[in-house]
Structure formats: structure tokens, C-alpha cells
Amino acid sequence: KAGVTQTPRYLIKTRGQQVTLSCSPISGHRSVSWYQQTPGQGLQFLFEYFSETQRNKGNFPGRFSGRQFSNSRSEMNVSTLELGDSALYLCASRGEGYQETQYFGPGTRLLVL
Amino acid sequence: AQSVTQPDIHITVSEGASLELRCNYSYGATPYLFWYVQSPGQGLQLLLKYFSGDTLVQGIKGFEAEFKRSQSSFNLRKPSVHWSDAAEYFCAVGAGAGSYQLTFGKGTKLSVIP
Numbered sequence: 001k002a003g004v005t006q007t008p009r010y011l012i013k014t015r016g017q018q019v020t021l022s023c024s025p026i027s028g029h030r031s032v033s034w035y036q037q038t039p040g041q042g043l044q045f046l047f048e049y050f051s052e053t054q055r056n057k058g059n060f061p062g063r064f065s066g067r068q069f070s071n072s073r074s075e076m077n078v079s080t081l082e083l084g085d086s087a088l089y090l091c092a093s094r095g096e097g098y099q100e101t102q103y104f105g106p107g108t109r110l111l112v113l
Numbered sequence: 114a115q116s117v118t119q120p121d122i123h124i125t126v127s128e129g130a131s132l133e134l135r136c137n138y139s140y141g142a143t144p145y146l147f148w149y150v151q152s153p154g155q156g157l158q159l160l161l162k163y164f165s166g167d168t169l170v171q172g173i174k175g176f177e178a179e180f181k182r183s184q185s186s187f188n189l190r191k192p193s194v195h196w197s198d199a200a201e202y203f204c205a206v207g208a209g210a211g212s213y214q215l216t217f218g219k220g221t222k223l224s225v226i227p
Contacts, residue, residue, distance in 0.1 A: 043217035056214055090156055099164050102215060104156040
């Protein structure tokens with residue numbers, strides 16, 4: 001089975017712009033979660049989608065949004081970028097069942113100038 | 114709300130020496146606990162997980178972890194470290210069986226001296 005894939009891998013934007021990141025989960029996985037990783041704050045949960053519905057959301061401003069498509073692929077969008085949004089954004093997918101493991105993609109590294 | 118503490122930011126060990134990485138968690142119910150490893154520029158790879166049952170959990174790459182409820186700990190161990198184990202290690206606690214999120218510790222960076 002192919003793993004979780006994320007595109008693009010690297011991205012450079014300027015303040016005020018918006019950005020869309022994409023995640024393709026492992027085949028058959030309907031749960032997709034997003035995490036932000038920064039040196040200062042570490043790994044923080046952004047949100048989780050399951051069957052096209054946002055099921056859980058972390059403590060991030062409304063500039064961070066996401067969606068999930070019928071094929072379980074997910075996108076996250078950050079509007080009005082700030083310097084502090086520079087981070088590694090990780091996507092993870094998970095099968096159903098409470099003992100299922102969350103598998104992570106390689107991440108998208110976003111640099112905001 | 115759950116939280117995870119990894120007291121050691123950076124650990125250096127010699128190749129062949131034993132390793133123990135500490136993890137303490139705070140969670141009101143029975144925790145789901147995980148150790149992940151991250152190599153530079155990579156995503157997170159699961160080493161092992163604990164949901165219930167035997168408190169000593171075996172993982173990949175020769176790692177094991179022991180869940181101690183009385184100490185709220187889930188320490189990661191390896192009897193003999195290899196140079197390829199140099200990476201950053203994250204302990205995490207998972208919330209709930211339905212809506213699912215992981216809360217991570219700040220990580221411990223492991224350096225291995227040849």
C-alpha cells in the first residue's frame with residue numbers, strides 16, 4: 001500500500017498571501033488529520049476530517065481551514081499568511097476502529113517571508 | 114485536557130549503550146500512548162503503541178516501552194543503540210475512540226557517538 005502523500009513538499013509564500021496544501025491518505029483510510037510542527041510550539045493538532053466532515057478542531061485561528069473530498073483526499077488552507085505560520089505541516093491518516101494507528105506523511109514545509 | 118512531558122530535550126549516548134527516554138502524561142481516562150520517531154526532513158514513524166493489556170510493549174527497531182499507571186509514565190527503552198537511531202523521538206497521548214487527536218510532547222533529540 002502506498003503511504004500518505006503530501007504536496008507540495010516545499011513552499012515559499014509572502015505575508016498576506018494564502019496557501020493550499022494537499023494530502024492523499026492511505027487507500028481505505030477515511031480519517032485525515034493535520035498537524036503543525038514548529039520549533040517553538042512543537043507538534044500541534046489542527047483538525048481532523050472523517051467522511052468529508054470536520055470531526056475535531058484544535059486551537060487555531062479561523063485563518064486555518066480544511067476540507068475533505070469524497071475520495072478522502074484532504075486540503076488545508078491558510079489565508080492571510082503571517083510569519084509565524086512558517087512550519088512543517090503534517091498530514092496523517094487512520095483506519096476505522098479505536099486501535100488503528102495514525103500514519104503520517106512526509107510533510108509540507110512552508111516558509112512565509 | 115491531556116498533556117505530555119518529555120523532560121529531556123537532548124540526550125547523547127555512545128553506540129552500543131542502553132537508552133531510556135522519559136515520557137510523562139496527564140490524562141483523565143485510560144490513555145492511548147505512542148512513541149514516534151522523526152528523522153531530519155521526514156515525517157513521523159510509529160515505533161510502538163499502548164492501548165491496553167500487557168504494560169510492556171514491543172515495537173520496531175528493537176525498542177520497547179513500559180506503561181506505569183501509578184507514575185503516569187511511558188518510558189522508551191532500547192538495550193543497545195545503533196548510530197542509525199539518531200533522530201528526534203516524540204511521545205504522544207491519543208484522545209478518545211471516536212474523534213481522534215494526538216497530543217505530543219516537545220520531543221527528545223537523540224545523538225549517538227560512534
